[in-house]
Amino acid sequence: MSVKTAKVWLYVKEFKGEVNSSNFELIEEQINEIQDGEFLAEAIYLSVDPYQRTFQLQFPIGHVIIGRQVAKIIESKNENFPIGSLVFGNFGWRSLTIVDPKTFKNKYDLYLLPDIGQLSSSLALGVLGMPGNSAYYGFLDLCRPKEGETVAISAAAGAVGSIVGQIAKIKGCKVIGFAGSDEKCKWLETELGFDKAINYKSENIEDQLKKAAPKGVDCYFDNVGGTLSSIIIDQMAMFGRISICGAITSYNDKRVMVPSLTNFHRRNLRMEGFMNYRWIDQWMKEGMFEMLKWIQEGKIKCQETITEKFENTPKAFIELFTGGNVGKAIVKI
Template identity: 55%
Template sequence: MVKAKKFVLRKIFDGFPKKEDMSLEVEELPPLKDGEFLAEAAYLSVDPYMRAYVKPETWVFSEEAFIGGQVAKIIESKNPKFPVGKYVVGSFGWRTHTISNGNATLVSTPTILLPDIGDLPVSVALGVLGMPGNTAYFGLLELCQPKPGETVVVSGAAGAVGSLVGQIAKIKGCTVIGIAGSDEKGKWLTGELGFDHFINYKTDDVQSKLKKLAPKGVDCYFDNVGGELSSIVIYQMNKFGRISVCGSIANYNDTKRSQASVIQPPVVSQQLKMEGFIVTRWINRWMEGINQNMQWIKEGKLKYEETVTEGFENMFEAFTDMLKGKNVGKAVVKA
């Protein structure tokens, strides 16, 4: 019998997540049935959406592992579509071993065999060649539809999604301004990834610096953070500007509703288009995004970074470090 370790949520997060909100448990797995396979986690993902999903009004407690994606190696199989030795990408949650039949679990991202990624590490299937990469690809190109010469602003720019959004906007011929929380991240964005400008929201006057960097206004805004920061950007947008709302990490840990400037005036006067999305909207085009991002990597047009935490037992610390913005690029845990 195989024993799996798993993290189970025991208490709804009240403000910032606490270690005692979760428990690390051991589960004995049953023998495989026909059509199933057993996968052993290689890398696990920690993402901002995990915090957003835990709400008192929507979360249903169970003995299932906490939500999340992972790339895992198939070590036993009774399913010819998932042979032993191959890697699979699936939403198996925070657990070391998983029995699956290949159907989507926990959240509706597809369970797929890892495509041929050449010499790239398998962990990229959780980042640039996975859900975050597709979030950047579809969220920017489908909703913002950036045009050459336009100005694109990206908040949360040094994260798994934002760092890719800015590079894709550059590929499309745009001027890109990234907003993040440290000068070190800013040097990475402009020096390594090719962003044109950087704003440190912790030390800069965002409103005045944005006016200086984008004197003709902002055409597209990819919003990862929400809050007052996003209101400031929206007030400087051009007519018929487009806003792609990916997340609001600035407010995920608030225990009461935060206050931000009302955005309806610029939305109306500038005739802005503002649309939120969940990336599984494009589930039927999933491999399109992965293949295009992989092509851009091969062409040297798209770079990625990973912040790797060693050890499955450190999942919670990796999760909270990510929520604090300590990661650069994609945060993953090596099991």
């Protein structure tokens, strides 16, 4: 049997301030023969997500960069994971991984992909995976939108925000999205059907939001935190609901503006943060398949920014924080 070598990205310098290439190092690692109960997975697609910026800090220098991937099983000594199957795995930034399923305690960290027909398996990292389910449950369960209400979304052109907006339209809401370029705003309005998209970098956010939502915002899905979120929360309607999915503005800079608590008191607002794993038991029973149905019905459009080659994974990750992606950012191996 020929010796196989995996490419692996390591975390070699602590994330402080802006992420750059010096935080990463590419190495090669020899792959041993698999043992009984194990299988060997070859990465097809890697996911890059903002959460990795903060979660990686839990691990020591020299650790493999964390992350999820879609892989193909190329060797197996486990009848539950046959050769040729596609698998979703929390394997990190690796091209080859020996997997012992018994070591995975979380049911969402390892599973065989369900049949999704002719759709790309990369969607398991986006609309059918963590971002899509974050949008589905984080919006519907926490914001509880009603038909005719006004919904605002920050980072609306991203993997989660773009899905939240489309779900809000399905539920009969008016949707206002915030994005960082005219091109993204045009895409939100013309392709995804947002009622209004506001370029937070070039437009007067307060004035534009007042025009778009003269009666205030009923539901706010927050992906960014900071000044933008403070402005939006200042224009919430009575009994408004705020779902906190992320705070990307604080990932590189902790000195950010926070909203005034006065508005929460005066307007009876409710704000709740979440981590997507709180709904894990429901993902495989409802969330994934409801999203799949909406895709097949043409109610949800899936946009991916694909970066080619494993070697370019850090580049794809860094661009998340500079607005380089539209929809879900994926690396194709």
